[in-house]
């Protein structure tokens with residue numbers, strides 16, 4: 662079957678929408694989707710918080726998702742004359758992170774974007790590997806790593822004085838998180854997920870321009886554009902709880918194309934109907950945002966590591 666618009670060989674057939682697209686039409690459709698999503702998320706933020714967006718941070722791992730998100734943000738920033746700052750977290754994972762950070766550096770150079778790097782060593786005095794030896798987690802290493810990554814990114818984003826932060830989460834990441842929150846019955850967390858719709862004190866809002874685009878398409882877009890990205894996998898990734906949800910969703914999507922998009926739109930509907938507190942509470946210990954009235958999860962788990 663050929664591309665319906667150009668009648669030339671396709672590069673993709675989208676089961677969830679029935680579209681068959683050649684390379685040119687795929688690029689056009691992909692970029693339109695991501696830029697429209699970013700524009701709409703920024704407009705919601707501006708409308709709800711009455712702010713100006715002059716400087717945007719982007720979380721960069723050097724992998725395909727964040728590298729593609731940087732290209733999309735670069736398009737958008739030129740439309741609006743916005744400054745971009747690259748933000749990378751170095752967990753200190755041996756034989757993995759240094760290569761991916763090298764890719765992040767190269768991407769920033771090619772887009773003429775400054776890059777800031779912040780490490781777990783700076784945050785808690787040790788790398789993730791050292792932490793896992795001294796304090797083995799009950800569950801997956803991704804649990805402490807996720808807490809440290811969120812803290813590192815928010816801290817870096819505040820120091821870089823950005824108005825919001827773009828992350829490269831794709832549709833697969835997003836729908837897995839929605840399903841995980843559903844499976845725990847955690848509606849509060851579901852409604853607090855990025856993209857954030859307003860600015861909360863002490864917290865840099867996160868935006869997700871790729872959240873409607875499947876991982877496979879992000880990969881294809883990066884490959885067809887000859888983008889330089891890191892393809893390695895974190896050595897701890899096999900232990901992530903998320904893997905169960907990834908497998909479930911792949912199976913569901915195979916049998917019922919469009920499931921991932923449905924999870925996303927269902928989450929949006931829930932969010933429109935759930936009343937959230939107007940302010941996230943601040944941690945009494947560090948002042949960063951906290952999910953409840955007590956100390957934030959970072960202070961609960963890591964206060965003894967911080968001098």
Ligand code: SF4
Nearest residue numbers: 802803806895897898
């Ligand atoms: S896979 Fe887990 S341990 Fe590895 S970087 Fe991601 S969150 Fe951290």
